[in-house]
Amino acid sequence: MGIEDSLPAGVGLASIEAVLDLARKHSQWPVTMGLACCSIEMMAAGTPRFDMARFGLEVFRASPRHADLMIVSGRLSHKMAPIVRRVYDSMPEPKWVISMGACASTGGMFNNYAVVQGCDHVVPVDVYLPGCPPRPEALINAIMVLREQIGKEPVGAHRIEVARKAEEAALAATPTHLMKGLLA
Numbered sequence: 395m396g397i398e399d400s401l402p403a404g405v406g407l408a409s410i411e412a413v414l415d416l417a418r419k420h421s422q423w424p425v426t427m428g429l430a431c432c433s434i435e436m437m438a439a440g441t442p443r444f445d446m447a448r449f450g451l452e453v454f455r456a457s458p459r460h461a462d463l464m465i466v467s468g469r470l471s472h473k474m475a476p477i478v479r480r481v482y483d484s485m486p487e488p489k490w491v492i493s494m495g496a497c498a499s500t501g502g503m504f505n506n507y508a509v510v511q512g513c514d515h516v517v518p519v520d521v522y523l524p525g526c527p528p529r530p531e532a533l534i535n536a537i538m539v540l541r542e543q544i545g546k547e548p549v550g551a552h553r554i555e556v557a558r559k560a561e562e563a564a565l566a567a568t569p570t571h572l573m574k575g576l577l578a
Contacts, residue, residue, distance in 0.1 A: 430468025
């Protein structure tokens with residue numbers, strides 16, 4: 395017999411961390427970051443046919459100070475990379491990134507001097523969305539996957555420690571230009 399049995403009807407118990415997790419999980423505000431053809435599919439996801447509004451994502455914020463989710467959609471050129479990083483740094487914590495499309499994730503078919511071979515060289519990516527271009531349904535699914543990840547993240551000082559360890563691991567990893575694959 396616990397305290398739950400002695401409470402009147404309509405009273406619920408939860409930890410502050412559980413309430414904060416629920417609020418963070420269901421309240422992403424995306425920033426406008428359409429770079430190429432994938433941004434057309436990102437815009438289509440906001441139309442009534444696909445209806446991202448049912449998830450609370452209908453308004454793409456024009457200011458990074460009012461957003462916590464960056465959807466990098468399309469190829470990222472070296473000229474645009476510092477701007478994407480500045481927008482990311484302007485976003486308040488906690489913040490998340492979805493890499494939308496083959497070009498944003500790996501450089502796609504553009505293996506040349508002008509295109510960054512994956513936006514994870516510029517900003518930390520939480521969810522990779524494959525496709526050329528990915529359908530709006532796939533973007534909505536990627537947002538659902540991100541929400542599941544957000545619900546499992548710790549809150550407060552624990553989150554800062556986890557982020558610090560992830561950044562240290564990323565810096566200690568072998569750079570991709572040194573990876574030779576199975577044929578080397």
